[in-house]
Amino acid sequence: MIPYFHVDAFAQRPFAGNPAGVCPLPAWLPAAQMQQIAAENNLAETAFIVPRTGAEYDIRWFTPAVEIDLCGHATLASAHVLFTHLDFAGEQVVFHSQSGPLHVSREADGRLTLDFPSRPPQEMATHPTGLTDALHATPLRVLAARDLLVTFNTEAEVLALKPDYARIAALEYVGVIATAPGTDGVDFVSRFFAPRVGVPEDPVTGSAHSTLIPFWAEKLGKTELRARQISPRGGDLWCRLRGDRVDISGYAVTYAKGEISVGKEAEAVGSADTGGVQ
Known part of the structure; x- marks a missing residue:
């Protein structure tokens, strides 16, 4: 079983903001398996996070169709899950991604702040x-x-x-x-x-x-x-x-939490698939 959280990001109440799926993993599933989960969830993005050490995690994001290189609301949702449900002790978490390290800080008023790259048009x-x-x-x-x-x-x-x-x-x-x-x-x-x-x-x-x-x-x-x-x-x-950085802050609320059953063979896959994380 894979823990699963459905979080409304950039919202202060359910049914607003952007819903994201968050799947904390001990190690990566195959990319094809994560893509299947994202397609089944049918949300704009599902984030998968794997712990490194201390306050650092790897993160990957999948739409129902493809893996993408940067996603704000599912990163906000992932930080919310760590802070709210998984007893994360610090006030800042670092996610390592295709777009480099992404810091998320918890503010005094409950907002979460993303430290993202600036991409001027x-x-x-x-x-x-x-x-x-x-x-x-x-x-x-x-x-x-x-x-x-x-x-x-x-x-x-x-x-x-x-x-x-x-x-x-x-x-x-x-x-x-x-x-x-x-x-x-x-x-x-x-x-x-x-x-x-x-x-x-x-x-x-x-x-x-x-x-x-x-x-x-x-x-x-x-x-x-x-x-x-x-x-x-x-x-x-x-x-x-x-x-060359931007701060993007917003609230997040948990809509649902549970487990995803994908079969024991998929759950047992280790860290052979590391694609997409740098």
Whole structure:
């Protein structure tokens, strides 16, 4: 049996934020087995964590379709599981990942803060072919990092987007971030579409804020920012730019915990599969 936790990240109550699966393991299962578990869970991401020593763990993330190189909400959820359910003693945990070491700190008010790489976007001289048709809208600006970043004048325009997911998936980027200025104390809003990796619209996307934070920090001339992802579930994020790193803070709540049964042969697999962790 594999322990399993279902956590709503970037939320202060169930049924909000972004749900993530978290599976603590003594050693890696085969990648194909972890992919099957993620597909069965059918959440945007399932995180698998394996202890190193002390306050350090290895972490890998799988969508229902593929393994990915960086995921914010499932990292937040993994830290929440350690702090809340697995008697983790410290105030900071380090996850080793494809994107390098990722620190998560527990704040006095209960928020968790991700220390993530900054991925500033670069302006594109021409829009990718098919982007306007994919969005059914024409953005003000188009920039690119790992994901495409498209900007609009107002929150209402971002809310009104009805993207063609097949055409979004045909673009050669992990996902498309749509963003605009926020209102009522929120500096910026966003939505994130990633059908290419099996996530049509992600409820709240920590990794997208690795790109959003440096973009809006430069545009607004400040390094402390409030953000809201305006998906149907929605989520709130507290953000800070620190040179080539970003801080992304939010709350998390446990929705369910239990066990996954995958058969004794899979449970017995040792650490032969170490792919994806550096």
